[in-house]
Amino acid sequence: MKRIALTILLALLPALGAAQSYDNVVEARLLPGWRLPNGDHMTALHIKLAPGWKTYWRTPGDAGIPPQFDWRGAKNMQAIGVYWPAPQVFWQSGMRSVGYKGDVILPLKVRLKNSGRDARLGGVIDIGICKEVCLPHRIRVSADLSAQQKKPDAVIAAAMADVPFGAKDAGVTHVACQITPRADGMGLRVAIDMPRGTGREETVIEADDPNLWVADPETGWKSGQLVAETRVTHMSGGAFALDRSGLRITILGGKMPVDIRGCTG
Known part of the structure; x- marks a missing residue:
């Protein structure tokens, strides 16, 4: 890894x-x-x-x-x-x-x-x-x-x-996180409802548990939502729980930088 x-x-x-x-x-x-x-x-x-x-x-x-x-x-x-x-x-x-x-x-x-x-x-x-x-x-x-x-x-x-805007100030109305099991950890899909951006958006996803590693996401617009897909693994390689409320999603490369705290299922 x-x-x-x-x-x-x-x-x-x-x-x-x-x-x-x-x-x-x-x-x-x-x-x-x-x-x-x-x-x-x-x-x-x-x-x-x-x-x-x-x-x-x-x-x-x-x-x-x-x-x-x-x-x-x-x-x-x-x-x-x-x-x-x-x-x-x-x-x-x-x-x-x-x-x-x-x-x-x-x-x-x-x-x-x-x-x-x-x-x-x-x-x-x-x-x-x-x-x-x-x-x-x-x-x-x-x-x-x-x-x-x-x-x-x-x-x-x-x-x-220059610190990123909060979700409300950036017009974010809903953030949903879908978790799927994988052989090498968990798959994570984040779907964000917000105003259409530049098409050049990049996302960074952080977990509140320092022992969790989140891979660089693939990000793009799908059906009017900004979608980021990635995988999450534990440093030990073992099983783990992922707290959606502890996730932090930062959006870069759009019309404004955005800092989002937590998401729903």
Whole structure:
């Protein structure tokens, strides 16, 4: 399975990459952001990629490497949420990946232990970078988050505006998921009632169980519905249950990006 092969690749490549630095390919920093009226702090991770290079979205597809965040270097932080602007779909050698190129802004909302005090956000982030080959890359970032900074950052606000629309805002009226048994897991068919799009739509389907792997779907318009068909398997290769309400479907390549949570039978 491609995902198992990717796991092995992630385990082996840091040693291979140690002989060559890719720091000139990736620049990363945390933007200082601003303190929100509710006491949270809005900041962002800014990744700048050299021309021709790309990095990956939260669900990168069969050919990508998922980003991982470790914020143990933070102070006065209770929790942190990552907002994902709509990514691009890339095709290379017949394989699909989902991610970003150029300047990437990932907004971060930080919930503080003490909203009246300054905070510090710092940590280690493992990402995948890709040109002719795809490699894991580790970046370290840190920034002071001042409680006195109240002015919003237009760059972060613009990235927030690129986050996919919710189902209701995009005109989605119904989402049905049909599950069928297969020898290698389950077949999954998602049928979405929504306004007709561009005909170039791609979908990404995520399960709330991290042990489930969802293959890249085949997506197209059928009888007025956007239909995505794929298969789901468990990492162990054993039997499993699939919670339809825990599925997350993202539509890319249409008139607007759409984020759908859950579906019915």
